Amino acid sequence: MRKLSFKLGLLFFVFVLGVETVLFVALYVTLVHAKVDEEFEQLLARGNNHRAVLESHYDEVTLEHVVMMESEAETDVVITDEKGDILYFSDHILPFAKKIIPHADARHIPHSGMVVQNNWKNESYIATASPIRMDGKTKGYVYMFQRTASIQNMIAKLKHHFLVVGIVSVFLTILTMFFLSRVITIPLIRMKQATEKLSKGDFSVRLQVKGEDELAQLGKAIQTLATDLEYLKKERNEFLASISHELRTPLTYVKGYADVARRPNIAEEERAKYLSIIYEEAEHMQKLVKDLFELAKMDQHSFQIKKEPTSLCLFLKKIYEKMYPAFHTKNMSLVYRCEENVTVHIDQQRFEQVMMNLLDNALKYSRQGSTVSIDVKTEKKNVILIISDEGIGIPEKDLPHIFERFYRVDKSRSRTGGGTGLGLAIAKEIVEAHGGSIHAISEFGKGTSIIITLPRGE
Template sequence: MRKISFKLGLLFFVFVLGIETVLFASLYVTLVNARIHEEFEQLLARGNNHRDVLEKSYHLSTLEHVVMMESEAETDVVITDAKGNILYFSDRILPFAKKLIPHTDVRHIPHGGMVVQNNWKKQAYIATASPIRMDGKTKGYVYMFQRTASIQNMISKLKHHFLVVGIVSVFLTIMTIFFLSRVITIPLIRMKQATEKLSKGDFSVRLQVKGEDELAQLGKAIQTLATDLEYLKKERNEFLASISHELRTPLTYVKGYADIARRPNIAEEERANYLSIIYEEAEHMQKLVKDLFELAKMDQHSFHIEKQPTLLCLFLKKIYEKMAPAFQTKQMALIYRCEENVTVHIDRQRFEQVMMNLLDNALKYSHQGSTVSIDGRMEKKNVMIMISDEGIGIPEADLPHIFERFYRVDKSRSRTGGGTGLGLAIAKEIVEAHGGSIHAISQFGKGTSMIITLPRSE
């Protein structure tokens, strides 16, 4: 639990910290450059203002006034003649000005002025120069100076602010990532615990899933898996119990009657009767094993359907002709109707197995003198086959379960009650393997209709 939270949180932290570092560095550099550029612009603008005043009134009083103004400001001024000789200056700036001015190439200074000293990191001052021009000639230059200590102090404060904001941002990032990693990993941890329970055979897993994102979909998939496995476990247990029950009864009969038939003092007629019962029970077990084998092949997806184009009416007619004698023996009527001889793609042998099973049930659970009908017709884009009887019907409560394995409406499971309880389950599997569906409509005491729907072949 901690490993995934730590790894996910660390991964998020590294990515977010990297992004924040790049953004903060870019912002810091941009802001510092903008502030320094602003300081240069302000100093140059101040020098240009003094230059403009001197160009309008170049007198001694004006020169002194300019110097007096700068003596009260944070900046300093030096006024030179056209050859670079210092005429007026602020007292504190003279040593630095004497070093800078002789090395300044005034020939390339435009009328708008320019920065002549911009090394604010190593020098004590930054400086600008603005030429004084009168009657088309250069009268002199106004040099403006500003201590770099103020700029460095501003940069230091800016660094401090960025450092504080950076520490707060990292702290908030850690808290946010911790919260988000917990929010993301808690569902994953619950899913991990759920899958561990599933691996141990505990299918009573219940995940509270909210939302429609990928994690929610994964949680729903695990919950669905748990529900399906729980259902399969229940079905398997019921299936094994049903097989045990189905085999126990005929085996009991076989063993019991075999013991009696082995007695030397019973009549041959009675022995023959017992052997006949043993034979019937052996046939019952053989049919049960055969049906189980069919279901096993279906479950393992090794049940092959070989479809062939088949004329529906011709196929149903052959089924009718094969089953009609059995109905006549029981004094029941079997009716065959087919409206349109459409073509369907079916595995004839497998589908005959379905039809024979349904008709056998209709024969078994219908009264003497009643009628069973086979109907084939088109319904929209599908082919519908319906087998209807006038038999005992199926109770409404049992109707949804009749296609389940070993399910019987007759809960007594009497030996004379008929088949193995697998016939309808096999029929459903075969029909669905053809891309169709099967369902039942029944009214208890009045009869049942089994309806098969198949896609029509083009």
């Protein structure tokens, strides 16, 4: 991750430095042009002011006064007649003026004046010219000169300022990029450490994730994965422990009673009794293995559901006819109410397995003389099946867990009192494979209702 941090920081730095360089160069060129143009404008404005004074008072005193004013300034002035002959001039400017004035095309100089020498980089002076017009005729010209050293000094200072600001900007950019790369990579480092723990089987990963950006979403996904894996590990351990317990007990019975039945001096009646117990335990193991096989197929997504349009009332009538004798034997009533015939898309064999399991549980945990009922209710898009009994009920603390594998409400009940602990888990998987849902409501000591919701068929 340090390499990633360095690469990200370097990438950001190069990109930002490139942007800053382009912006700084553009700003520098713009400022230089603006400052140089400002110097030209100020020089031309000064020449136009002198020209305006001379147009009002064109006499020797005024001419000398203009020259005297420029002798105390950083600029110089040259005044010529209409032919370009020099009349008045500031000190030291005459040699350069004689080079510029003959080459200036005075006929094309507008009354507002113009720049006649703008090469501030290579020449020692810049110059402007303003024509003096009186009574519609050109009386002469005012030439203004300014040393380019002042402009070059200004540009040098500007370069210095830009260089200092540039160095500070690069330094701040480096700090910012380092900070940003760390901000980005620190969560990635924590996620890498978390995934390394997950790969080693340590699922106790806790990532502190803030925000809603992509990194935060990745962190939440890893945290969810860790939580799910931790839950699956716990569930797997419990599952294996439950299987071990469920198989160990019947195997102990089988081995123990088989050893007794093998004794040569045992009575045939007693041997038959032990063999009967061995057979019952073998049946129990067979049912357990069958249920485990069903769950394994569901987990591997090889569990096939073949839906077909089914009349729900006719389907429930067949279930009723199959289960009625068992209820009658225990002196219990089984009723079903399905007034409105509706069609549902179900796998009849699989859904019969669900109904038989639920009714078998109701039969086991209800008192003699009580009633178990099957009710059908219809909604706009769903069909609701309610299997209700008047049995012992389920404690509130156990109710959320009854559809978990191997979960038993009565942990100490005898083996003859219940099945494998997988029936409701299988029923839940089958119902959800049909696109439905299943849940239970119960009041301890008064009874339980299992509610199945299925999509209504077209």
